[in-house]
Amino acid sequence: MNDYVIPEKLRVVGTTPIRPDGHDKVTGRAKFGDDFHLPGMLHGKVLRSPHAHARIKSIDTSHAETFPGVHAVVTAADFPKISSNVIDAGEAGQIDMQDVADNCIAREKVFYDGHAVAAVAADNAHIAEEAANLIQVDYELLDPVMDVRSAMADNATVLHDNFLPGAFLAPTEKALPNASKLELAMGDVSAGFDEADIIIEREFTTETVHQGYIETHIVTAQWGANGMVTVWTTTQGQFAIRDQLALVLELPMSAITVIPLEIGGGFGGKDSIYIDPLAVVLSKQSGRPVKMVMSRAETLRATGPSSGTYIKARLGVKIDGTLVAAEFHGAYEAGAYSGGPVAPGVSTALTRYNIPNVKIEGYDVLVNKPKVKPYRAPGATPSNFAVETMIDELCRELKLDPVEFRLHNALKTGDRLVLGFPCPEIGGVEILKAVQNHAHYQSDIGGPHRGRGLAYGFWFGAGLPSSADLMVNSDGTVQLCSGSPDMSGTRITLAMQAAEALGIEPNDIFPSVGDTASVGYSFQTVASRTTFATGIAVYQAAQDILAQMAERAALIWQIATDNILIDGGRFVNKTNVQQCFTFKELAGKLVGTGGPIAARALASPEGVGFQITAHLVDLAVDTETGKVDILRYTAFQDAGKAVHPDFVEGQIQGGTVQGIGWALNEEYFYDGAGHLKNTSLLDYRMPTILDVPNIEAVILERPNPGHPYGVRGVGEVPIVPPAAAIANALYDAVGIRMNTLPMTPAKILDKLNSITD
Amino acid sequence: MNRQQVTATINGEHKEFLCEPRQSLLEVLRDELFLTGTKEGCNDGNCGSCNVILDGTLVNSCCIFGVEANGGHITTIEGLSKGNELHPLQQTFLEGTGMQCGFCTPGFLIAASALLDENSEPTEEEIRHWLVGNLCRCTGYDKIVKAVQDAALILRERAL
Amino acid sequence: MRNFDYKLPTSLNELTDMLSHGGHTARLLAGGTDLVVAMRGGRMTPEVVIDTKHVEELNELSFNDHTMILGASVTCRKVCRNPQIVKHFPALIDCATLIGGTQIQNRATLGGNLCNAAPSADTIPALIVLKAQANICGPHGSRQVPVETFCTGPGQTILEGNEILVSFSIPLPREHEGAFFIRFIPRNDMDIAIANAAASIVIASSGETIIEGRVAIGAVAPTPLYVSDVEPVLSGRPIADDVIAQAADIARQSARPITDMRGTVDQRKHLTHVLVRRALNGAVNRARGND
């Protein structure tokens, strides 16, 4: 792991230049997934299962095939049975690619309402839809398993006779017919609880939620005459899409080019294939390019939501407020195939406190819902909700100030983590002190049925592979190409880091996102990693550029390269300081001195800076209706170094508002037969502009030594504490302890009635 | 197929095209006229991504049939700037980072421009009420509200 | 979506002709905010769609000494911006400003809201307490019915083959009359009511006694419900919390809600009580002139 010497003064990092892609986005010119057209393009539509769990007895596509305007119809029979299906995901475990393929198009069984069964390509989307509805599928209905506890019960209907425990952060082992398990421990829990003066044990449930990106899933595929495949799509990772496509279609990875278009939000949900292989095979069969657009209902029914959970936790504390023992049991929905976010969910449940004796148990549970996908700090919101509301309860029981209590127990740099290694540089104490000193914390709430809540949140973030190319042009401008799709301004945050490193202005850097044929391998834009990890790749490429340019200066001046001083974008001859080139001047001399200069860096940095945050919320409750009104909200977060403070603020505000939605109203509503009922944005209730106040973001900067400018990821942790903060404020306001998400008006009303009855 | 002839003025230009009655105005703009700045987020009136101004009023183009626009005057995001000169809203969304992914942005810009056409000095409350039919999942809305306020100020100063 | 024929009549006669030729697979299009969405979802599959936007009678908005005529195809936007409606019928403004966001209000019509006949439709309770009459025109002539009798079930109305709703006739408020509409939704806007309620009240010039009161509730029965039993409880009684609570009790008892993804039976009954009480208090305030 690298420890960088972070410059005290930064010239570009920390400023707020305008993003270069912004102009196209405010004028409507930016090309998102559906804005891409090819001549002769067909439109594909999917026939989806109306059942949550059923065996496919037969599929009759004949009426669709003869429908005027139809060019191709596919079912699972048109896809290969994958020969080498088990993929090694390193320390995380293994992935079964047959599961990935079957999730795209059901083979023997359908596992959730909305599971794809067949697809049609036709002259236009209306015809494709009409034709898809003519496909007749004969199903044998099976009992649906709709929540983790019934899936884990004795005699539960079994989804898969065999399954490979999925991979996400840490491996799990098959433990039950529908579940696999993971255990973590530190110290001696029973001794720890013996030491405790107060022990509380609580249970929690949370519902399935969706990432809710406003652009749905869209893909256009073209099967070339020579067997080369080109795919244009809206994704968080062009390489992930390429690799998954190659594996499920049994094609060479190099034969597929995935071109990332602009992406209208992802939040973790656009990192894998759904309609992509269908479009490719429809294109192969029809000989024409095929575009497929998922409707909003399809997106809600059949793409990665985040897990509903059942949690049981026990905390032991001494009378002075020292946490001495904790037990945490979390059962997370995996959806129809294994591999949900249980590992990060349970392993972040307690991390932010230094508790000596800990036992953690997590279950990855198969249920008849779509296969879950990461959603911003995957798994952490439910576990944080459980633990932070219990901490609040302990604070009240012990009559301790909630900030003081957390300060007393805060995880500090070097403390041992339950994952087995010491905690890297972390600014938790600073965050908590910032809360104490803030006007919000010191203000009066005023008014009846109003309350204030605090919650403290943690998330790991990740490094993972990233690539960046830099090329210096003779006019001194620099092209920057990375493999990281830009979801929220990372073109500019990467360009700023290049400009900082090269000693030039950010508007002399022209950033772009490369396709899989033109740039080095990059992992997806996920896990708050782009500005951090791809930033390091950019930094390394920039160092390479500077070294190569120094060599050219040395060549021109006929001196040893060691004698070149690089200082703020200038190349100086140390032996004759009169001799000096600006970056631009030297760039103009490259062609004549050996040709243009380019550099590529592939980085897989390990010095990930943990994300730590505290959220403070004031709210009012209408005790007659159960309606909650958020009055004031402040989020305190350590950014390490905010490369572009406006975007950091934006990440905090956006993530917080998603967390507020999760806390109050968002949930998948299934009927008894396993049909998803709320498949529109009218009934899947994400916060509107009237539901939230301004989220005040307080950014602290405790540099991460694992990044040359001190950057740590910022994108994910804001979604972690809102649910707990709101639950704690509800207690403060009206004296009710909520143990389920979402905390809808109906549930709040029930709780209010139960305490007054 | 029963395609019908439709004539409309779109961003100041006279356009004639054929469309099927079942095609929404959104489909017509995007698929027939290749004006892809107007987006589809829900296709049922709940997100505002498809906003255009039809005969002076803000509408969801996904809830209108293309044939209904016959004889109409339509402004889409492509018509908001005057040539290369950005509308003050476009300027403030850009400078004030009123967008992250930018997918909801055309809808918000069109909706906000309709607001500023009617109300040159909207309060925060009025802005939030007006924009409630536009969903953004990235920003948490604050920077959008500020960008609208800033643009209103620019427009007022210009009017002096 | 299945394809269809689109027609744009310019007179009521032309419209009724087209309707009779379109047979029972024809549907009227006003703002389209229900129809287009229903057609896209396959819940409605008309072969002919007849646009009402150019038919004068359906777009009329006029006042005479005693009555407002409100065409079925007048948009919520027009309603909200009409100074006379703002003055005389604030309860209509209450509900018309709640339907969807700005964009939906710019298209959605009160006629569409009524003919769509959703149990949760937000303008219907207000129309009921305002004693609106629905003016219907059909092949066998015209008729007028009170709005409370118009809806017969979810999505069902009393309109018979080829009949259409032309307009509403709404009596102008008397002296010391006030009306109010309120709904409950989980978010602050853009939601379907879990329950809603409207009330109108006429009080004596003293400001202390109720002369007449009407209550209607929604989303708690197969159709919006006029709660006629409230009237005897209110008329002649003093304006007092217990009187209003009694009326709210009756409304709660009349509610016959179901449990669905938006709300439960108990929650809806409880909300009916709360909303009716708030609507009555709001109406009293307006009747007293302190809005």
Ligand SMILES: Cc1cc2nc3c(=O)[nH]c(=O)nc-3n(C[C@H](O)[C@H](O)[C@H](O)COP(=O)(O)OP(=O)(O)OC[C@H]3O[C@@H](n4cnc5c(N)ncnc54)[C@H](O)[C@@H]3O)c2cc1C
């Ligand atoms: C995002 C969104 C939010 C919404 N929010 C609300 C809300 O908060 N509250 C609420 O109550 N509704 C809401 N709605 C539903 C809808 O907007 C309203 O019901 C609206 O009033 C319908 O009016 P319209 O003119 O658009 O009707 P249309 O869709 O044009 O017509 C509705 C139905 O009535 C029929 N019809 C129309 N005019 C006549 C006539 N003159 N005679 C006979 N039949 C006729 C049509 O054939 C159709 O079946 C919402 C809809 C959307 C898309």
Ligand code: FES
């Ligand atoms: S696409 Fe029209 S409102 Fe969402």
Ligand code: FES
């Ligand atoms: S910026 Fe992404 S949805 Fe608004």
